[in-house]
Amino acid sequence: MAWNEPGKRDPWRGNQQGPGIEDMLRRLKERLGKPFGGGSGGGPGGGLVVIALGLLLAWGALDSWTIINAREVGVTLRFGEFSRIMPPGFNLKWPQPIEQVRKVQTTQVRSITDQVRMLTNDENIVLVEFNVQFQVTDAQAYLFKVKDPDETLKQAAESAVRQVVGKNTMDTILSGHGVELVGETKRTLQETLDDYGAGLQVTEVNFQNVAPPHEVKDAFDDVTSARENKQQIENEAQAYANKVVPEARGEAARIKAEAEGYRAERIALAQGAADRFSLLAAQYRLAPEITRKRLYLETMQDVLANSVKVLDQAGSRNLINLPLEKLAPGTGNALRGAAAMQALPADDAGNAGGKEAGR
Amino acid sequence: MKIVSALFAILLVLVGANAVYVVNEGQTGMLLQFGRIVKADHRPGIHFKLPFVQQVLLFDRRILSLDAQPERYLTSEKKSVLVDFYVKWRIDDVAKYYGASAGEVLQANQRLAPIIKDALRFEFNARPLHELIAGGRTDITQHVREQANKATRASLGIEVVDVRIKRIDFPEEGTVLESVYKRMRAERAQVANELRATGREAGETIRAEADRKRVVLLAEANKEAQQIRGAGDAKAAEIYAQAYGKDAEFYAFYRSLEAYRESFASGNGVLLLDPKSEYFRYFGESK
DSSP: OOOSSTTTSOGGGTTOOTTOHHHHHHHHHHHHOSTTTTSSOOSTTHHHHHHHHHHHHHHHHHTSEEEEOTTEEEEEEETTEEEEEEOSEEEEOOOTTTEEEEEEEOSOOEEEEEEEEEEOTTSOEEEEEEEEEEEESOHHHHHHTBSSHHHHHHHHHHHHHHHHHHHSOHHHHHTTOHHHHHHHHHHHHHHHHHHHTOOEEEEEEEEEEEEOOGGGHHHHHHHHHHHHHHHHHHHHHHHHHHHHHHHHHHHHHHHHHHHHHHHHHHHHHHHHHHHHHHHHHHHHHHSHHHHHHHHHHHHHHHHHHHSEEEEOOTTOOOOOOOOHHHHOSOOHHHHHHHHHHHTSOSSOGGGOSOSOOOO | OHHHHHHHHHHHHHHHHHHEEEEOTTEEEEEEETTEEEEEEEOSEEEEOOTTTEEEEEEEOSBEEEEOOOEEEEOTTOOEEEEEEEEEEEESOHHHHHHHHTTOHHHHHHHHHHHHHHHHHHHHHTSOHHHHHTTHHHHHHHHHHHHHHHHHHHHTOEEEEEEEEEEEEOOSSSSHHHHHHHHHHHHHHHHHHHHHHHHHHHHHHHHHHHHHHHHHHHHHHHHHHHHHHHHHHHHHHHHHHHHHHTTHHHHHHHHHHHHHHHHTTTSOOEEEEOTTSGGGTTTSOOO
16 A cells, blocks of 8 residues: 555544644744744844744643553554553653554453354364454464455465364364364464564464254254164163073073082982992891892782782683773783783792892 | 744645654555655654655555355366355565556456456366365465466466465356255265165064074073983983893783783773683682
8 A cells, every 4th residue: 555645644643633733833943943942032133933832832741641552552653663562551752753652462362253054074064153352462473464354264274264164174173182183283373473573462262062064964863863773772782682691591500500419419328328228238138038038028918909819720721801991991001911920030039130220 | 924834834744744644554655746656655653755746555465355156167067057256466676566557456456356367267177076075176376376476466466365265156047056056965865875774674683683592592592401301311221221121021911911001991891812812710610
């Protein structure tokens, strides 16, 4: 931008009036002569000079100080050139045409929020709503390095967010890697601002909302519910496993316990039978003949007491017709038993039977 | 006399005012004498010039901005994209800048925009979309900046400080956006299906593993049970053998008797007996 007339419309001076006429006047008079030194107007236009001098003094008194608010700093320009930074409080300065002060808010944290649609690395579309908080750290740079620093920050922020989103896939962006993304955005943005020398410090970057576009939201929701389904199926299966395995363990324990019981039973029975036999055998050895006979007769007595008896005269070859069905209500078993009994020991019963009968 | 001196004073003031000018911080001044450039680069501060003969022009020394309308480009795979970018530039050579744009930012931007757009177009046409979206951003803007600088420094007196892409987007009109959404939906459906399928897979695996454990547990238990039963049988046999082995003959007799008793215990047998047997030894006669 060019200003063809110096001081005619100079945005740097704000409401400053004219091209510093007073200044010129003073300079002019200094050059013209010394009569000013004493303060008493000696020249022909003495009255005019006194009036001018009075105005000058009044102006000087009014505009030789300024108060800087605690939240501001004052950037002081002397004849347009940067001179110094005024701290908050009461500050002295040269009156207006010589020095002017521009106040910049530095402690206040400003904020911009924007929502943008962006492409991710895998060419998907994502909506990002972000918020950047920043403050002025270098008032001089803020004023004189970049035109419209706030708008610049907005541009750079959008670019930085875009850059970070473009480097990452949709899944990464959506699945809570917010902290890393935000950190990278902040870093990129700060680097850009530093490159421009904007005098701004980014204090915080937030991704307030990261979402897929509305057009595909249902598909994304379905993935969420699929994830839930998966979990549910797995949980159900786990519940089944948690039921079946302990039950099987219980059943196994029962099978083993039954087997233990069987073993104990078998051994006990065997022990009992063996002891009974051993005791009897001991008595038998004392009187074998008598005991043997007694046992035989007792047994036969019991056997025959319960059964139907038919005595067949030895040697007779007559055929006796026996109505077996009537004699015994039993079935063929009885017949077979009878047939077997026919071969009952005809001679000495002691010789009957095998050697031993294992159970 | 008074009037003359007053007029003289006013004249002096006017001349003096025209002889002094101030260049503010963030500005640069250029001094012209009858339209010819005398001095180009004035630093901020107070300066003097010949009144009325010389003229001063002030320019913004700060970084200025070009934020143009989004531009449509084709990538190397002929995808149409809308690119929104901004350019940061500053006046590098005041004399050239004044010559090229009469010192108007708007005009300078109008001259600058096509240069940047051309450079961007060149970069976009040569690269696939994913590269432009991803890592390429810094690189291509770097390249564009260098390319543009060559042209703008010489012709516009402008130094391009930075070129940055704010957005790469698919154009609203046409089918590109819809097809992207379609693809996104398809991708999501795929993910959802995979999740459900792997869920079922995991479920079946867990169930099958549980069933396997159950079968193994039962089989092991049965094996052990048989061994225990066998051990019981063996121990019983040993006990029997030990006891009966002491008198095998008596055992045979004893066991046989027991067997007879058991066999006829039901009482429904029919016995065909030989009277000559030992049991009937005294049946017929008493001696």
